[in-house]
Amino acid sequence: MRNCRVGLVGAGGVAQRHARVLTDFDDVELIGVTDVAPEAATALATRYGGRAYGDVAELLAAGPDAVYVCVPPFAHGPAEEAVIDAGVPMFVEKPVAVDLSTAERIADLIAQRGLLTAVGHHWRYLSVLDQVRELLADRPVRMVSGAWLDKVPPVAWWARRDRSGGPVVEQAAHVLDLIRALVGEVTEVTAYGNGTPPPVDGADIDSVTTAALRFANGAVGTLSAACVLGWKHRAGLEILADGLALSLREDGLLIRDADGERHVPADPEAARVAVDRAFVDAVRGVGDDVRVPYAEALGTQRLALAVADSARSGRTVRLVPAAAPMLSSGVTVNA
Numbered sequence: 001m002r003n004c005r006v007g008l009v010g011a012g013g014v015a016q017r018h019a020r021v022l023t024d025f026d027d028v029e030l031i032g033v034t035d036v037a038p039e040a041a042t043a044l045a046t047r048y049g050g051r052a053y054g055d056v057a058e059l060l061a062a063g064p065d066a067v068y069v070c071v072p073p074f075a076h077g078p079a080e081e082a083v084i085d086a087g088v089p090m091f092v093e094k095p096v097a098v099d100l101s102t103a104e105r106i107a108d109l110i111a112q113r114g115l116l117t118a119v120g121h122h123w124r125y126l127s128v129l130d131q132v133r134e135l136l137a138d139r140p141v142r143m144v145s146g147a148w149l150d151k152v153p154p155v156a157w158w159a160r161r162d163r164s165g166g167p168v169v170e171q172a173a174h175v176l177d178l179i180r181a182l183v184g185e186v187t188e189v190t191a192y193g194n195g196t197p198p199p200v201d202g203a204d205i206d207s208v209t210t211a212a213l214r215f216a217n218g219a220v221g222t223l224s225a226a227c228v229l230g231w232k233h234r235a236g237l238e239i240l241a242d243g244l245a246l247s248l249r250e251d252g253l254l255i256r257d258a259d260g261e262r263h264v265p266a267d268p269e270a271a272r273v274a275v276d277r278a279f280v281d282a283v284r285g286v287g288d289d290v291r292v293p294y295a296e297a298l299g300t301q302r303l304a305l306a307v308a309d310s311a312r313s314g315r316t317v318r319l320v321p322a323a324a325p326m327l328s329s330g331v332t333v334n335a
């Protein structure tokens with residue numbers, strides 16, 4: 001295959017990161033970008049190459065080999081539908097939507113079309129995960145605690161529930177995704193939010209949320225999300241098995257067992273590059289290492305929304321296993 005010709009939908013922070021990573025690859029040509037804010041598209045194209053397109057249809061008419069959808073959570077849906085309709089392989093940034101019905105609709109269309117997809121859960125490419133899996137191979141996980149303790153990110157849509165989905169859906173989803181990958185599927189969630197938004201204009205999200213999780217394999221866990229700080233304090237998870245404690249963050253793994261304590265560094269930037277490399281290789285037909293296709297991200301979306309729903313309703317939410325035929329009944333409220 002000639003160079004992989006990539007187009008971007010959305011020209012904000014994460015699109016710029018993908019543009020930077022992709023234009024460092026010898027076998028990728030960035031053909032351009034479209035954004036509802038044309039000046040953002042022009043700025044990205046000026047910096048990284050390609051041209052600014054007026055809309056998604058115009059971008060697709062230029063014949064990309066792959067499209068990255070890098071829009072905020074509330075804006076997902078129409079761009080994906082157009083890309084799927086054109087039969088073009090698609091990378092979608094997380095979270096895949098602000099709700100479940102959009103994500104399920106897109107997942108169904110992708111499945112019908114048999115389209116190659118990837119979602120930006122790049123933590124799945126952290127170099128230390130093989131070691132985590134090795135350490136856990138012969139002992140079941142007993143408990144996991146995930147956390148994302150941070151500030152309010154500087155994008156206008158973030159503190160609005162109907163725009164971002166809230167901190168659990170928008171941010172802690174990286175941690176929930178890794179929890180699913182390393183511990184297994186959650187069957188029951190009971191969460192609490194504080195009902196107090198962060199001091200940001202128009203905010204209506206909880207500034208802290210905490211959830212208790214029960215897993216299909218008998219493990220139990222917690223997830224905490226907070227945006228009350230002025231800095232990123234901690235994002236990661238701790239896994240406990242018999243005689244083993246693992247602390248995993250984007251920048252490394254701390255292992256403690258009978259042999260003592262050791263730290264294995266990880267490079268977060270390497271994982272961000274790897275997620276793009278794997279997708280491009282899959283598009284070019286020279287690799288098969290997409291770790292989170294859209295259907296897999298749907299499981300993370302379902303879990304994140306279950307936490308958010310439980311925090312809002314004050315009720316326990318039970319998750320039906322993903323294999324159940326009625327996807328839309330995936331989240332049920334347990335009265």
Ligand SMILES: NC(=O)c1ccc[n+]([C@@H]2O[C@H](COP(=O)([O-])OP(=O)(O)OC[C@H]3O[C@@H](n4cnc5c(N)ncnc54)[C@H](O)[C@@H]3O)[C@@H](O)[C@H]2O)c1
Pocket residue numbers: 009010011012013014015034035036037040070071072073075079093094095120121122155156170
């Ligand atoms: N995987 C990661 O590590 C990572 C990192 C940062 C952001 N993200 C995710 O990427 C998404 C975008 O975040 P961001 O920081 O780039 O936001 P941003 O606000 O900086 O950029 C979003 C861009 O999308 C544009 N846009 C909005 N609606 C659009 C539409 N319908 N069509 C085309 N363009 C549209 C906006 O004008 C804006 O330029 C979020 O869901 C966020 O969670 C992921």
